Amino acid sequence: MEEVCERFLRYIAFDTASDENSHSIPSTKSQLAFGKTLVRELLELGLKQCTQDKNGYVMATLPANIKGKIPVIGLIAHLDTSSECSGCNIRPHLIKNYPGGDILLNDELGIYLLEAEFPELKKYYGQDLITTDGTTLLGADDKAGIAEIVTAMAYLLKHPEIEHGPIRLAFTPDEEIGRGCDHFNLEKFGADFAYTIDGGELGQLETENFNAATATFTIHGKSVHPGTAKNKMINSVLVALELIDMFPANEIPAKTEGYEGFFHLINITGTVEQTVLKYIIRDHDLEIFERRKGFAESCAGQINRKYNAELVKLEIKDTYYNMKEILEQHPHVPALAEQAMRDMKIEPLKVPIRGGTDGARLSFMGLPTPNLFTGGHNFHGRYEFIPVQSMQKAVETIVRICELA
Ligand SMILES: [Zn+2]
Numbered sequence: 243m244e245e246v247c248e249r250f251l252r253y254i255a256f257d258t259a260s261d262e263n264s265h266s267i268p269s270t271k272s273q274l275a276f277g278k279t280l281v282r283e284l285l286e287l288g289l290k291q292c293t294q295d296k297n298g299y300v301m302a303t304l305p306a307n308i309k310g311k312i313p314v315i316g317l318i319a320h321l322d323t324s325s326e327c328s329g330c331n332i333r334p335h336l337i338k339n340y341p342g343g344d345i346l347l348n349d350e351l352g353i354y355l356l357e358a359e360f361p362e363l364k365k366y367y368g369q370d371l372i373t374t375d376g377t378t379l380l381g382a383d384d385k386a387g388i389a390e391i392v393t394a395m396a397y398l399l400k401h402p403e404i405e406h407g408p409i410r411l412a413f414t415p416d417e418e419i420g421r422g423c424d425h426f427n428l429e430k431f432g433a434d435f436a437y438t439i440d441g442g443e444l445g446q447l448e449t450e451n452f453n454a455a456t457a458t459f460t461i462h463g464k465s466v467h468p469g470t471a472k473n474k475m476i477n478s479v480l481v482a483l484e485l486i487d488m489f490p491a492n493e494i495p496a497k498t499e500g501y502e503g504f505f506h507l508i509n510i511t512g513t514v515e516q517t518v519l520k521y522i523i524r525d526h527d528l529e530i531f532e533r534r535k536g537f538a539e540s541c542a543g544q545i546n547r548k549y550n551a552e553l554v555k556l557e558i559k560d561t562y563y564n565m566k567e568i569l570e571q572h573p574h575v576p577a578l579a580e581q582a583m584r585d586m587k588i589e590p591l592k593v594p595i596r597g598g599t600d601g602a603r604l605s606f607m608g609l610p611t612p613n614l615f616t617g618g619h620n621f622h623g624r625y626e627f628i629p630v631q632s633m634q635k636a637v638e639t640i641v642r643i644c645e646l647a
Pocket residue numbers: 320383384417440
């Protein structure tokens with residue numbers, strides 16, 4: 243238990259925020275530096291084929307300790323942390339034997355983790371929690387995943403009596419900015435199937451995520467001096483408002499949950515002459531997803547008919563798809579994780595992801611990859627925390643998966 247905790251605390255001292263405005267690969271140098279120390283640690287532990295490629299992907303192998311044809315399991319976590327909240331100079335608090343109630347994160351700034359606001363705290367009475375000091379994120383997303391995978395490998399190396407096949411590790415850069423798979427060398431990785439260790443609370447097993455697209459409306463207006471504009475001017479900002487109004491008011495992120503999809507307006511820039519609206523479209527159901535894209539097209543068409551001109555141009559791009567479609571063809575992959583959890587007395591918690599994961603993209607690239615819990619809560623912000631006991635359970639689950647395959 244101390245081992246996974248010690249590793250985690252060591253890893254979060256690296257500030258590895260990715261940067262979506264950067265065009266370098268990986269987007270930030272700090273990810274390379276962190277990856278380099280991981281390679282050294284993996285070598286020292288006795289793992290084989292420990293490499294870091296020029297794009298920052300770290301890979302390593304734990305060779306099989308039995309003969310026979312056993313599938314190669316992949317274990318994946320990401321090196322970067324979200325840039326939504328600072329990850330610089332993280333000062334974690336370890337609260338041993340949490341007695342319940344509100345947690346004071348920062349005395350000076352008066353920042354609390356309130357039990358009323360975060361009722362999930364109730365599940366962890368008597369456990370050891372790692373929190374932030376209220377000024378940064380914690381980085382459990384996804385350094386907990388890395389710490390858990392490495393600790394599981396160390397355990398297997400120390401316990402050769404546990405038989406397992408070949409295991410491949412990959413630690414990837416830039417997951418938080420959607421580039422985690424851009425340069426993932428699947429051939430070099432060579433796994434038959436894999437798990438990302440990048441989920442939330444204890445027991446999470448994620449096999450479904452959104453289908454996702456972006457829709458960009460470019461609206462062309464006609465600018466004329468406002469003093470002589472009668473029957474001539476077309477103000478593209480006002481046309482944009484008409485367009486926005488056509489979208490269903492209740493199908494937005496703030497009013498949906500579970501399997502409900504949405505249209506989400508993420509950006510507007512505009513002048514009289516030209517306005518650009520950026521939407522993201524999300525739905526778990528492929529058919530409804532296609533219908534949503536069709537709806538966006540029909541809105542553009544309606545405006546163009548009304549003004550009898552090609553004012554609105556729409557560009558729709560798919561970004562990722564629901565991995566359920568692929569995992570249904572490989573039911574043994576999530577089933578193995580489920581069995582491992584049950585063997586460790588963990589109740590699997592299957593929730594549809596309202597977002598995407600690297601595993602979704604990997605699944606469509608040919609590597610079936612569901613997502614498993616790290617144990618963390620409230621990712622990407624200062625209220626992030628993780629119970630040490632959940633991290634330990636994640637280590638045990640990973641060990642058991644390797645044993646069962
Ligand atoms: Zn993550």
